[in-house]
Amino acid sequence: MLPISEIFVSLQGEGPFSGRRALFIRFFGCNLRCSWCDTKYSYYGKPKVLEDLDVVDEFIILTGGEPTLYQDILRNFLTKAKSKGSEILVETNGTVLLKDHFVDYVDYFSISPKLSNAGVKYRVDVVKKNVEKLKIKEKFYYIKFPVMWEDDLNEVKKMVEYFGVEKSKVWLQPINNERIDYWWDIAVREGYNLSIQLHKFVSKP
Numbered sequence: 793m794l795p796i797s798e799i800f801v802s803l804q805g806e807g808p809f810s811g812r813r814a815l816f817i818r819f820f821g822c823n824l825r826c827s828w829c830d831t832k833y834s835y836y837g838k839p840k841v842l843e844d845l846d847v848v849d850e851f852i853i854l855t856g857g858e859p860t861l862y863q864d865i866l867r868n869f870l871t872k873a874k875s876k877g878s879e880i881l882v883e884t885n886g887t888v889l890l891k892d893h894f895v896d897y898v899d900y901f902s903i904s905p906k907l908s909n910a911g912v913k914y915r916v917d918v919v920k921k922n923v924e925k926l927k928i929k930e931k932f933y934y935i936k937f938p939v940m941w942e943d944d945l946n947e948v949k950k951m952v953e954y955f956g957v958e959k960s961k962v963w964l965q966p967i968n969n970e971r972i973d974y975w976w977d978i979a980v981r982e983g984y985n986l987s988i989q990l991h992k993f994v995s996k997p
């Protein structure tokens with residue numbers, strides 16, 4: 793059984809696939825409770841519970857909530873989607889260990905580590921293991937940091953070094969699109985990328 797928050801077609805609003813049309817499947821449930829979370833409806837309230845997913849699209853984004861909580865149950869859906877040629881992107885907070893069979897079916901991973909601005913206990917050791925697995929399997933992945941305070945940059949630098957990822961894979965994402973101009977200059981200076989949440993300009997999910 794799959795707990796679903798919502799399924800909809802829209803444009804990806806953030807990260808390297810910004811502007812690309814996609815089918816979004818938002819899973820219900822998350823193992824974290826970030827203070828500034830903008831999808832609290834994906835773990836409070838009641839999910840739709842589906843036996844399986846019967847949707848298909850050229851580009852499918854599994855998001856949440858935390859979609860990696862459902863890696864085993866998703867096996868059937870991912871097998872079907874891949875046999876129909878779908879490209880699959882998973883958006884994860886990175887704190888659930890990725891399983892081999894799941895990684896094999898997914899094309900792209902967006903890992904979003906939480907800094908102290910989120911006010912949650914965050915498992916960087918698990919993220920490191922996940923990044924190592926994605927490197928071994930030569931998967932396309934990027935690391936997206938929600939940033940708010942100036943001190944966040946020091947945390948970003950420490951995590952980037954600990955995970956052993958190239959700067960070109962790092963995206964800074966200003967929380968609620970606040971102080972975009974400030975983070976723009978930081979990204980340019982430090983050699984990172986900047987993710988502006990386009991969907992928030994048009995009040996889309």
Ligand code: SF4
Pocket residue numbers: 822823824825826828829830831832834856857858885
């Ligand atoms: S990990 Fe994502 S969905 Fe979960 S609480 Fe944090 S921001 Fe919200």
